[in-house]
Amino acid sequence: MTSNPKPVVLLVEDDDDLRNAVADVLHEEGYELAHARHGEEALAMLRRRRGFCVILLDMRMPVMGGMEFLRAQMRDSKISSIPVVAFSADARDREEALALGISGSLSKPVDILQLLEAVASLCGDPDRLELPPEPRAQAC
Amino acid sequence: MDNSAARIPRGRLLLVEDDAELRQSLSELLRDSGFDVAVAENGLVALTYLEDSPPPCLVLLDLMMPVMNGWQFREAQSRNHKISEIPVVILTADGRAELKAESLGAAGYLRKPIEVERLLGMLAEYEC
Numbered sequence: 097m098t099s100n101p102k103p104v105v106l107l108v109e110d111d112d113d114l115r116n117a118v119a120d121v122l123h124e125e126g127y128e129l130a131h132a133r134h135g136e137e138a139l140a141m142l143r144r145r146r147g148f149c150v151i152l153l154d155m156r157m158p159v160m161g162g163m164e165f166l167r168a169q170m171r172d173s174k175i176s177s178i179p180v181v182a183f184s185a186d187a188r189d190r191e192e193a194l195a196l197g198i199s200g201s202l203s204k205p206v207d208i209l210q211l212l213e214a215v216a217s218l219c220g221d222p223d224r225l226e227l228p229p230e231p232r233a234q235a236c
Numbered sequence: 237m238d239n240s241a242a243r244i245p246r247g248r249l250l251l252v253e254d255d256a257e258l259r260q261s262l263s264e265l266l267r268d269s270g271f272d273v274a275v276a277e278n279g280l281v282a283l284t285y286l287e288d289s290p291p292p293c294l295v296l297l298d299l300m301m302p303v304m305n306g307w308q309f310r311e312a313q314s315r316n317h318k319i320s321e322i323p324v325v326i327l328t329a330d331g332r333a334e335l336k337a338e339s340l341g342a343a344g345y346l347r348k349p350i351e352v353e354r355l356l357g358m359l360a361e362y363e364c
Contacts, residue, residue: 181300212332
């Protein structure tokens with residue numbers, strides 16, 4: 097069974113605490129979530145799995161940072177259309193990322209209401225997306 | 237002709253929305269209803285417009301936009317006394333609309349997808 101009823105949010109962030117905090121909030125809101133600790137891990141995940149509705153991208157990470165990730169993503173036609181929202185404490189990082197045509201940016205520390213708006217505007221509101229709880233019971 | 241409500245000239249609105257399709261459909265609908273509608277694709281364009289133009293009676297503000305989002309727009313708006321009093325209604329995709337409107341000091345909110353009747357009702361409330 098490969099059906100995946102909810103679109104998946106990919107969170108790319110090296111800070112464990114922030115990653116866990118954001119993951120908790122998004123889970124509570126009803127989103128399905130995948131995480132990566134840096135750009136390279138994110139690229140591998142995006143190439144392996146489908147159904148991502150947005151990439152929430154920290155700009156400063158070890159191994160592969162946000163800008164390098166964005167350039168690699170854009171060169172790969174299979175994943176280049178997935179919208180990205182970048183976050184960084186540095187306004188210049190955000191401007192640089194926006195210049196590459198990403199969907200939006202958020203400053204750090206991340207405001208949770210802004211984060212939820214970004215996800216809802218690109219993935220839809222999970223309350224409205226939710227499928228009936230037992231669709232398979234009817235199908236049998 | 238009492239049924240020609242659509243032709244009664246109404247107030248000026250500023251619609252700030254990055255989604256080109258939604259911007260166009262909403263502005264057309266509002267123009268058909270008699271409003272004078274200006275549009276901006278992000279907060280920065282909206283700020284520039286407000287600086288140089290007669291104030292609209294209301295700003296309809298999307299939150300998630302590139303270049304300058306709705307929060308950044310509100311911050312800049314509140315710092316500029318020439319435009320800080322212009323009421324803003326936020327357009328939000330997320331369920332916590334009321335909380336967001338409150339945190340932004342907005343006059344009200346509309347959930348996306350926008351219900352036309354609610355939008356027109358809200359504009360009537362503001363006597364636009």
